[in-house]
Amino acid sequence: MDVAIIGGTGYGAAELIRLLHHHPQANVKKIISQSNSGVKMSEVYPHLTNIMEIEMEDFDAEALAKEVDVVFFATPSNVSKHRIPELLDLGVKVIDLSGDFRLTNRELYKEYYGEEMASDKYVNQAVYGLSEIYREEIRKAALIANPGCYPTSVTLGLMPLIDHQWTINETLIIDAKTGVSGAGRSLSLNVHYSEMNENMKAYGVGKHKHIPEIEQILTDRFSEEVQVVFTPHIVPMTRGILSTMYVDLKDSKNTAEVIDLYEQYYKNDPFVRIRKEGVMPATKEVYGSNYCDIGLYMDERTNKLIVVSVIDNLVKGAAGQAVQNMNIMFGLDDMAGLELLPTYP
């Protein structure tokens, strides 16, 4: 299976290369970069010396259609919407790690992404690539809108409650914390080392692009419209997202019962691991891997359920889930190329 990656200089591309290198069936044949056409990947990322020595190229839809089976977009917002239609028309399968095709509501897209959404013809073809939840739709899709990093950790952390209608919340409180790599490789004072080291802050409060995405997916599976209060924070580490969620349950449950629900719900999903009662997951326990680990605590004193969900933002939150979706689209095992254990410590 031949693969192309668009957006060769970002962390998403680098991580796709790492994962696909271990994939028994996939082969990275082309890397596209507008800004670095003609440059070798190993010059931009010296860790790839002797491993990925091909030169990056300009985007050429017809050449891609001829030479590869699937194209990954690891581009900033509002790029892929201009490129993907042509590829779809040429019959190429596409997995888009950016947010361009995730939302279904044009107005929200405009509000949060600042531009017009792609035309309905193409948006309607997109399947939201939350692998564990939309597996059947992914199998048949031509275009995958690969979920955002936060939405992956949040929706996997809440879906058993949502799908089983255990919660009464139409308003959920989500307090999320991310490592710095989520901000990408573009320079910014916020993620300048001396500013970010030994520092922690909330950002994008009330305005983050992932708010409408989370609400759309939760609402899709719940009996009512779901609203979230979503507060992202950045903490001084490179990889990892931890989302803490506060939920009111319809009926009285204890921690063991909630854990049981989750274990049943994810029993066929190798990448979701539910912690035992009394144990909470740490981001380092999924570092570099495609796992989503979930811890649960029913606070009987206040009658709130606390859900803690951790992922590696660059793997399950981006490139790993993209490869998992490729596997599903092509009828392969979910774990193909993704058996890498967490790197610990």
Added chain:
Amino acid sequence: MDVAIIGGTGYGAAELIRLLHHHPQANVKKIISQSNSGVKMSEVYPHLTNIMEIEMEDFDAEALAKEVDVVFFATPSNVSKHRIPELLDLGVKVIDLSGDFRLTNRELYKEYYGEEMASDKYVNQAVYGLSEIYREEIRKAALIANPGCYPTSVTLGLMPLIDHQWTINETLIIDAKTGVSGAGRSLSLNVHYSEMNENMKAYGVGKHKHIPEIEQILTDRFSEEVQVVFTPHIVPMTRGILSTMYVDLKDSKNTAEVIDLYEQYYKNDPFVRIRKEGVMPATKEVYGSNYCDIGLYMDERTNKLIVVSVIDNLVKGAAGQAVQNMNIMFGLDDMAGLELLPTYP
């Protein structure tokens, strides 16, 4: 003013020494350590070479009563309760950085601290040392129960709403994140460098000692009993606490109105700084200083107020507030010895 510090080998003592060194009126005369009696402070903390060369001593209440004006306890839980009564009986003023005298409810103390509380005779003398709120009581106190690090950031962040009865919440959601120094200098696998670096986790969920403390203080000022869901997290940095709080308001307000309330409320408190609309504080902006910086955002979409409060857990969350309380007890300016700017970057 001569000062003694009990618990010489912990971070609380080291930080008291740093702050008192700059204090125009205070002089550290004695450092008490059971485990390191006879050892020089600079051997335990080489950064104090040439600065604090006195030898640590055993605890001796009568000697303390004779030689110092105030005693700081920077000891683990369930230590000061055995020592402070004797000092109070001898007429010595005491500031206790541990939690032994913070709670007023015996049952809660036993549940969260695992032992019996001190006798009522002494507990009743304790004033909770949240400087900005209990200034009048602190002025006359013989014994200060210096607040915990989390409770300081949380109660300062909520007090304007609580005191003015702006919130309808009897249940508040508090998601707190701390740097690692809060765990002290005692060795533990949780804070072993290789385990904690590039890692983040929730801990003590539903069971943290600071839950009853926060509830007691908020209830003390509110019209109803306040309950909190409090989830502490540890993040890979040494200093800093950031608490994110989710509050429902009685009446509809916008962000500017809330900021105005806070600015009025703290207008005479030099250590509390309210950020402008659209700006959130970062922990590094208070690093090494006694400031508590607060950011506010009224999410009109979901009708939730988000309060973000940051402190340096070892300063405003421990030694700094203790010195501030000493200043208030002795009629000095709040800022004496505490004018140190944040160390940035």
Added chain:
Amino acid sequence: MDVAIIGGTGYGAAELIRLLHHHPQANVKKIISQSNSGVKMSEVYPHLTNIMEIEMEDFDAEALAKEVDVVFFATPSNVSKHRIPELLDLGVKVIDLSGDFRLTNRELYKEYYGEEMASDKYVNQAVYGLSEIYREEIRKAALIANPGCYPTSVTLGLMPLIDHQWTINETLIIDAKTGVSGAGRSLSLNVHYSEMNENMKAYGVGKHKHIPEIEQILTDRFSEEVQVVFTPHIVPMTRGILSTMYVDLKDSKNTAEVIDLYEQYYKNDPFVRIRKEGVMPATKEVYGSNYCDIGLYMDERTNKLIVVSVIDNLVKGAAGQAVQNMNIMFGLDDMAGLELLPTYP
């Protein structure tokens, strides 16, 4: 190929499990831990949940001889010397990640390891497992003394000069810097998070166990006895060693000539990568992988050659090289199980 790991709770064992999990021919059948016999590996290392659920066992040489093909020791100093003789007598192949069988000089062992060395009968069977250099000897060995982390980075960085007799030094200056994981999982104030974060120091100056090891290996290939001044430093990161070496060359050379020597020397060694002129390697470029990357600069002004060599101390500096040695012993490709790319960023 069935494998046992002795010393199940240390980082060496955890890393062996990670690498062997990806090995096409190897299977971890037994994990031995004196202190945690009966405990599941995933309880000690939650990142291994659902992946390595076997219970650790007590050491039993006969059971090991029956059930596995090779035994890895990832134990502290002065443990394996008591266990390995019995295994060798039973015909089991052994790879020892500890230092017990690395030195050939009894007096130096006693001086640096504080105890008596194992008996000559067994020490003489040991082959020093620097894969690239002693490949032929490793192929036929029953016992591999897997190199220390520093010695690996140092000897690979110097060997082309030593083997080709390009240097005149009998005294080499080596300034080495390590991440914290090299200190292992045992608790110590030195590597307590709050002490080690945002900190850097030299340690073990003039006394480090790796001094005699480096000298023994360099002397083995050089025309004269080699002495080193070796100064280890610890820096605030989990993984990575960077060794900077200062060498006087016999004949005048420029940087390009030195690079050429190195490229020729390592042209058949897939894990050693030589950087181009003007480029120095960074530890993150080998993070989690078995690579040793080397940068070279001939300072013509002072006539000193500067060699910079980086490895991941837990991979090429420990578990990775151990697996590479297993591959060589069993006639497999060096890269089997070790194709993992560096995790970047």
Added chain:
Amino acid sequence: MDVAIIGGTGYGAAELIRLLHHHPQANVKKIISQSNSGVKMSEVYPHLTNIMEIEMEDFDAEALAKEVDVVFFATPSNVSKHRIPELLDLGVKVIDLSGDFRLTNRELYKEYYGEEMASDKYVNQAVYGLSEIYREEIRKAALIANPGCYPTSVTLGLMPLIDHQWTINETLIIDAKTGVSGAGRSLSLNVHYSEMNENMKAYGVGKHKHIPEIEQILTDRFSEEVQVVFTPHIVPMTRGILSTMYVDLKDSKNTAEVIDLYEQYYKNDPFVRIRKEGVMPATKEVYGSNYCDIGLYMDERTNKLIVVSVIDNLVKGAAGQAVQNMNIMFGLDDMAGLELLPTYP
């Protein structure tokens, strides 16, 4: 004493503000910034909220001459050389934290700084501000060329040997490691958080601006011309420089004798602390303070002396030494404004 700071948005200015805030005699009256004229300092550095609310201004030599007693330049290379002559002509005292007036050799300046040096008339007025060594010259100077961060740690670490002619080296090996703040606040991929965290590398090998500076100062005090091999490394922490130096002594000495030399040499210098035999300093032990701590080890096996010197690069390596020099110029105690203890942990 009224003070102006030129280069208001860099870390040097921020650190000068922190230190001068504690200075009993100095008052920051003006902050000059070309790029941020009209902007409040607290908008660029929110940690200065309520503390430094003055607006930055354009450079105006005559206004400065009228209103302040001393001007600090905390500007990038090749800026101050255009501004300082005018100020000197107007009789203003100047302390330049940049490198523009440190070198005396025009050719070296051009080679390492890429431009022409200022004219001799002004260069000749500059005194190199290594406070402990050139105290007498500083006292009378109108223009201080404040030393670079590396040169400070290196020359203080070597000066007792150089001044007493104990070394035979004309070529010294210096392996230096710095925290990231030395790179300043300007954005660069090298110090982008995700690239620099959990990473370490050598940089500027053989080409660093501080090479001619170190050689000039050491040669100034030694009997022969001194050459250095100087290899800077960057490690993942914000503050701190650790220099490790390898020296050959003329006569045989043991560690105690060398320590004794250093203690004598610096006995009147409050900011230089010599560690006891067997103890090496750590950068965290000087964090945020003006100390330079030195550890010494005579390796009798190889006959090399190892000197380890640590400073906070932004304090003793920049703003702190600048304030110390101001104190000396104005006849104040060295420690005025600089009594801040290291922030530990």
